[in-house]
Amino acid sequence: MTTGTCETCNPSTCDKTCEAKGPTTIPPHELSNIKRVIGIMSGKGGVGKSSVTALLAVALRRSGFEVGILDADITGPSIPRMFGVRRPPEGTGQGMIPPQSPKGVRIMSLNLLLPHEDDPVIWRGPLIGGAIKQFWTDVIWGDLDFLLIDLPPGTSDAPLTVLQSLPVDGLIIVSSPQELAQMVVRKAVKMAALMNVKILGLVENMSYAVCPDCGKEIYIFGPSRAEEAAAEAGIPLLGSLPLDSELTSLCDHGRVEEYRGPLLERVMEFVKKMDRQE
Numbered sequence: 191m192t193t194g195t196c197e198t199c200n201p202s203t204c205d206k207t208c209e210a211k212g213p214t215t216i217p218p219h220e221l222s223n224i225k226r227v228i229g230i231m232s233g234k235g236g237v238g239k240s241s242v243t244a245l246l247a248v249a250l251r252r253s254g255f256e257v258g259i260l261d262a263d264i265t266g267p268s269i270p271r272m273f274g275v276r277r278p279p280e281g282t283g284q285g286m287i288p289p290q291s292p293k294g295v296r297i298m299s300l301n302l303l304l305p306h307e308d309d310p311v312i313w314r315g316p317l318i319g320g321a322i323k324q325f326w327t328d329v330i331w332g333d334l335d336f337l338l339i340d341l342p343p344g345t346s347d348a349p350l351t352v353l354q355s356l357p358v359d360g361l362i363i364v365s366s367p368q369e370l371a372q373m374v375v376r377k378a379v380k381m382a383a384l385m386n387v388k389i390l391g392l393v394e395n396m397s398y399a400v401c402p403d404c405g406k407e408i409y410i411f412g413p414s415r416a417e418e419a420a421a422e423a424g425i426p427l428l429g430s431l432p433l434d435s436e437l438t439s440l441c442d443h444g445r446v447e448e449y450r451g452p453l454l455e456r457v458m459e460f461v462k463k464m465d466r467q468e
């Protein structure tokens with residue numbers, strides 16, 4: 191790899207540990223003033239990465255922060271649906287103004303540009319990477335305290351584009367209690383290390399269910415491995431989240447901002463832990 195051109199670099203074989211990463215990050219739109227960029231990543235699909243992104247946005251917004259979500263999960267976008275946002279961004283001569291959720295979270299997702307929400311996006315890697323970069327360079331995010339990036343699962347082209355081209359301040363890794371998910375956490379952690387991106391911590395989602403009658407915690411997928419997985423990967427554990435069918439239902443109906451259940455308090459705690467790390 192030569193300094194300044196890490197676009198085509200393979201970080202797992204590059205011996206320079208991405209020292210070119212700094213110079214190649216691209217500037218945001220000139221009318222965007224973003225204080226912190228946080229990526230939400232998972233080693234594998236379906237562990238609740240988008241739900242954790244949405245809850246983080248809700249928690250931050252309720253704490254009075256200006257928040258945006260860049261949905262980089264181009265082929266499987268779910269953020270607009272969770273927030274009930276269908277309006278496309280407003281195009282101006284200068285760029286795109288992202289639509290806002292009812293509570294004021296600014297959202298940009300490819301789904302907002304498609305004629306129908308269920309139209310598939312059958313794109314190859316370079317096109318996907320190009321779209322993600324445009325959501326950074328061509329979207330007028332305005333003044334944001336936090337831009338959350340919902341990354342596609344795994345360690346493929348799209349997360350690589352984000353980590354190489356956008357100035358990500360920290361990553362949150364979402365996992366579920368199954369052993370397989372732990373193995374892929376280690377992959378995600380190694381990728382972040384290769385890209386020199388700080389990991390803010392691990393969140394174990396769907397860790398347990400709470401019995402509605404007696405309040406007992408039931409470990410459906412077996413005992414939580416969150417502490418063990420975080421220690422093994424050498425990253426802080428932000429916490430474990432229970433299963434809550436109210437969250438599923440509100441996400442399905444575009445009303446995640448109305449959620450007031452137990453996961454939100456936990457996510458508020460992550461936010462405080464993240465702040466203490468700064």
Ligand SMILES: Nc1ncnc2c1ncn2[C@@H]1O[C@H](COP(=O)(O)OP(=O)(O)OP(=O)(O)O)[C@@H](O)[C@H]1O
Pocket residue numbers: 232234235236237238239240241242263266268342343395396431432433434435437438439441442453
């Ligand atoms: N803690 C939870 N309690 C109840 N339902 C949950 C929880 N976390 C996620 N879900 C539900 O599980 C499903 C998958 O979640 P989500 O879309 O957030 O996963 P993901 O990891 O982003 O998936 P993908 O890999 O497709 O991007 C959704 O229907 C969501 O509402």
